[in-house]
Amino acid sequence: MTRFSPARSRRPWWVAAVTGLVVLVTGWSTGVPDVLTEPLRAEFGWSRGTIAFAFAVNMALYGLTAPFAAALMDRIGIRRVVGGALAIVAAGSALTAAMAESWQLLLGWGLLVGLGTGSMALTFAATVANRWFVARRGLVSGVLTSSSMFGGMVLMPLLAWIVHHEGWRIGAVVVGAASLALVPLVFLVLRDHPGEVGARAHGAAEFTAPPARSEGAARRALVLLGNAAKTKGFWLLAVTFGICGASTNGIMMTHFVPAATGHGMHVVVAASLLAVMGVFNIVGAAGSGWLTDRFSARWLLVGHYGARAVSLLVLPLFMGSGVGAGMIVFTVVYGLLDLATVPPTIALCREFFGADNGPIVFGWLSAVHALGAGAAALSGGVLRGLAGSYTAVWLGSGVLCLAAAALSVRLGTGVRSRAAGGAFPAAVRV
Incomplete structure (x- = not known):
């Protein structure tokens, strides 16, 4: 049996660092649609709808894979799942x-790529934060989840530069090579539980031995979905998080650069604006995590969705060939709000469904998030083709965010509820 070693108290931070790198590179791949759409149209003559459909499938699988990957991590271990997923990417x-x-x-x-990145989606970050941290869990979950958008946005200019100067094929190869390069580091550093290496979770009062491996990963994920789906809290979180996906990955990561270049903005400048958003993603997500450790997650969601709605509704006013003060303000504000909804949502999953089940249920919410993103990516491409403008996409997303803010008001305090295989807090007062 592994014994606790006080000297290994820094291990949670090393695990978090490697997790952040994996999520960052995974997030880098989400920026590919923005920079590949026009080169693919130019070389192959494919329609926007055809290209958007493939990217929409990627986004849908990114979410649908997540709950099964989270359960599989309990079954065969984090290293095997993440290492295999990087190889698939x-x-x-x-x-x-x-x-x-x-x-x-x-x-x-x-x-x-959809299956691979889905196995390393936000649930991976939530699982690591849940197992390796007690103190500062909200802050860590915020930083780790922000790594995804940081990779997708801050590294976007580099990817755009590679595609512009070396071609889109080299850009795709570079993303894959970066994923493959992380496999040795994953197997060297990552572990399933602090107890495996004689460490405590950060902030834990005592050493805890690793839990037994769970059986039937797929069945467990499906059973938890069935149990959670019987509660109003799950559906409120699912609808709001689906809107979150539609109003972030679905439109911004897929359509912002084409929309900006359609107004005459240079592609590298547009990608650089996404990079600035990525920098502020970290600030916003970390700040939201810090606030989640101290204040009501429900009211944080109300504020985040409401503010995001306002930013999207005014975006059409700032679109142009240049970067004015309005676009700069939008870039900063949207960047702060982009991932700010994630830490409160993770916290509510833990509160409503328990510490062990929360990451898997959050995986199902991530699936809805990705489905929302995929639907927005596809409909955005179709609307752009029909109307010749993205204005309806920005305005529609803003209205959806207002609805998410209104629904978040109804999230209340968790209460006890019976579920197959044991009791867990799964319902909410609404």
Whole structure:
């Protein structure tokens, strides 16, 4: 049996650092649609709808894979799941770089990269924060989840530069190579539980031995979904988090750069604005995590969704060929709000469904988040083709965020509820 070693008290921070790197590189792949859409149209003559469909499949699988991956981490371990997922992303990137037909984009980037990144989605960060941290859990979850958007946005100019100067195929290969390079580090540093290496979770009062491996990962994920779906709290969180996905990944990561370049802005300048958003993602997510450790998660969600709604409703006023003061303000504000909803949502999952079940239930919420993103990515491309403008997309997303703020008001204090396999707090007063 592994004994506690006080000298290993820094281990949670090393695990968090590697987790952040993995999530960052995973997030980098989410920026690919923004910089590949126009080059693919130019080379192959594919329609925006065809390209958007493949990217929408990627986003949908990014979420649908998450709850099963979270349960599988309990079954076979974090290192095996994450290491395998990184290899799948590398394979999907290589297939994309070699493609010549639209179905290959669907298979390579849509299916393989979607499955791989979905296994390292926000649930991975939530699982690590839940297992390795007691104190500062909200702060750590905020920083780790912000790494995804940091990768997708801050590294966007680099990806745009590579695509512009070296070609889109090299850009796809670089993303895959970065994923593959992390595999050795994952197997060297990551562990499933602090007890495996004789460490305590950060802030834990006492040493805890690793729990037994769970059986039937897929069945557990489905059973938890069935139990959670019987509660109003789950559906309120699902609808609001779906709107979150639609109003962030769905439109911003897929359509912001094409929209900006459509107004005459240079692609690298537009990508740089996304990079600035990514920097403020970290500030916003970390700040939201800090606030979640101290204040009501419900009211934080109300404020975050309400403020995001206002920013999206005024965005059409600032779109142009240059970067004015209004666009700068939008970039900063939106960046602060982009991932600010994640730490309060994770905290509510833990409160409503318990410490062990919370990450898996959050995985299902992440699936809804991705479905919302995929729907917005696809509908945004279709609307742009029909109307010749993204204005309806920005305004519609703003209205949805107002609805999410109103629904968040109804989230209350968790109460006890019976579930198959044991009791867990799963319902909310509404």
